[in-house]
Amino acid sequence: MVFFFTSTVVDPPVRLFMGLDKYENEDLIKWGWPEDVWFHVDKVSSAHVYLRLNPGQTIEDIPTAVLEDAAQLCKANSISGNKMNNVDVVYTLWSNLRKTASMDAGQVAFHKDKEVYKIRIDKRINEIVNRLNKTKEEVKLDLRAEREKRDALERDQAKKEQKERMQKEREEQERRKKEASLRNYDNMFDASKMTSNHDTGNDSDDFM
Known part of the structure; x- marks a missing residue:
């Protein structure tokens, strides 16, 4: 079971989500998306909260108000x-999470510490927490199937873009060939390169 929350501090609203327990968190870690940003209270146990970035969006683009919502939820x-009071919530891209066989369920480390960000939460703000809890939805998801569907769409899009690039390259090659052919044709009739009998020293009409 995955819990979804809607953050309305931006327009259009964004969705935050987290697992039911540490075992659900384990599935979220395993089948996360490259577009997912992971949030967790630093150095103590907490829920794993996720935000899925929009296409083209980076972790640096997340509005402060959305970061605060995710951190308050954690x-x-x-x-x-x-x-x-005065707790730090760390967040990083899902791809930066590192999992080893010796770790307990829900436990993670990082590939690169320098890619881990922090936001300080001075205290719980009930107004934010209550607003988010009012939007809470419980959704049963096959996380593996969702990830595989996402990857299939990405592969299809990559193939489409490659096909379009190859078509453009062929069109460009054809254009260059035509231009080269036209230049060669023009050179054949360049008056400055043409000769006459006079040019060769023979200005007589008498061929004998």
């Missing part, structure tokens, strides 16, 4: 973190 769903 804090509110942390037994220890919910009671603490």
Whole structure:
């Protein structure tokens, strides 16, 4: 089961989501998307909250208000973190999460620490948490199937773009060939390169 929340602090609204428990979190880690941004309270147990970026959007493009919503959701769903003030919530792209066989369910590390960002939450803001909880939806998803569908669409799009590039390259080659052919044709009738009998020293009509 995956819980979805709608953040209306931007237009159009965005959706945040998290797993039911650590085992659901494990599936989210395994079958996440490259477009997913992962949030977690730093150094204490908490929910794993995700935001899926739009095409072309980067982690640096996330509005501050959306970051605050995601961070507040993490804090509110942390037994220890919910009671603490001045906590950091870390976030990074899903592709930066590192999982090893020795780790417990839901536990992760990072490939590159420099690609991990932080946002400081001074205290729980009930107005934000209550607003998000009012939009909460429980959705049963086959996370593997969703990821495979996403990858299939990406492959199809890549093939389409490659086909279009190859077509443009063929058209460009044809255009260059035509231009080269026209230049050769024009050179054949370039008056400055044409000769006459006079040019060769024979200005007589008498061929004998």
